Amino acid sequence: MSEIASEAMESEFGTVAGWTEEAVRALGPEHAVPAGCRGSGSEGALRWLADTLALRAGDRVLDAGAGVGGPAGWLAADRGVRAVCVEPMAEAVHASRALFGLPSVVALSQALPLADASFDAAWTLGVLCTTEEKPAMLAELARVLVPGGRLGLLVFVAEAPLPPPLPEGNSFPSPAEVDALLAQAGFAVTGTADADLGDSPPEWQRRADAVEAEVRRRHGDHPAWAQAEEQSGRVGRLLGSGALRPRLLTAVRSGPTASVDQVT
Ligand SMILES: C[S@@+](CC[C@H](N)C(=O)[O-])C[C@H]1O[C@@H](n2cnc3c(N)ncnc32)[C@H](O)[C@@H]1O
Numbered sequence: 169m170s171e172i173a174s175e176a177m178e179s180e181f182g183t184v185a186g187w188t189e190e191a192v193r194a195l196g197p198e199h200a201v202p203a204g205c206r207g208s209g210s211e212g213a214l215r216w217l218a219d220t221l222a223l224r225a226g227d228r229v230l231d232a233g234a235g236v237g238g239p240a241g242w243l244a245a246d247r248g249v250r251a252v253c254v255e256p257m258a259e260a261v262h263a264s265r266a267l268f269g270l271p272s273v274v275a276l277s278q279a280l281p282l283a284d285a286s287f288d289a290a291w292t293l294g295v296l297c298t299t300e301e302k303p304a305m306l307a308e309l310a311r312v313l314v315p316g317g318r319l320g321l322l323v324f325v326a327e328a329p330l331p332p333p334l335p336e337g338n339s340f341p342s343p344a345e346v347d348a349l350l351a352q353a354g355f356a357v358t359g360t361a362d363a364d365l366g367d368s369p370p371e372w373q374r375r376a377d378a379v380e381a382e383v384r385r386r387h388g389d390h391p392a393w394a395q396a397e398e399q400s401g402r403v404g405r406l407l408g409s410g411a412l413r414p415r416l417l418t419a420v421r422s423g424p425t426a427s428v429d430q431v432t
Pocket of ligand 1: 256295
């Protein structure tokens with residue numbers, strides 16, 4: 169199952185995820201986390217979220233839209249949490265199992281195959297802006313969190329209409345829309361920060377670059393590579409111009425869980 173918004177996103181999040189697993193296997197396991205953070209991108213952002221959410225050893229943590237599992241893999245190794253990944257692209261789920269040994273399931277975050285109140289915390293990094301079904305996604309996250317459960321987000325926000333060319337399939341909310349969506353789903357915001365996606369240590373960046381070069385060497389003439397490059401290039405240009413901003417948020421599930429019908 170994928171039901172993801174566009175063919176370009178299938179290439180970027182599916183095909184390239186499989187190639188990333190292949191390249192990490194070739195280069196060595198120390199490359200897995202840096203190469204596996206496709207969206208969160210920086211160790212500083214992960215550290216800020218883990219600290220602000222006060223994640224501790226043994227916490228049950230859901231990564232919704234986990235990609236190839238880099239952020240959840242980092243979190244499990246750095247904080248000793250019990251991480252579970254949900255991700256619609258089968259190639260990415262295969263990678264998070266193979267590279268990090270994480271329990272991972274193929275599903276969309278607006279239809280989580282998980283029990284009510286089964287997680288202490290969840291995070292979703294670079295995912296809210298990839299779906300139009302934001303209320304349903306946040307309602308599902310509220311449902312699977314315990315009362316008082318903590319939620320972390322990395323969201324790419326835009327204050328004004330963005331100049332084309334836009335990355336296909338994305339729907340970037342404004343900061344005010346994110347706040348309203350969270351409130352509607354029963355979350356109270358506890359922390360916000362602007363993310364600096366370039367603040368990883370040099371070794372982290374060097375390993376991520378090495379995996380990208382290896383994928384290009386193996387598959388650079390494939391149309392899916394060009395499509396994925398075009399997508400990430402468009403996001404990069406918007407971030408570079410400041411029109412799009414990476415925003416980190418933490419929230420707590422405060423109120424009664426709203427049903428999807430109530431928030432749509
Ligand atoms: C920018 S990537 C971020 C991946 C990962 N969170 C990270 O930070 O490395 C966005 C991810 O969201 C996934 N995705 C897209 N729509 C989704 C949805 N409705 N529910 C869950 N995941 C979704 C994509 O397949 C992709 O893996």
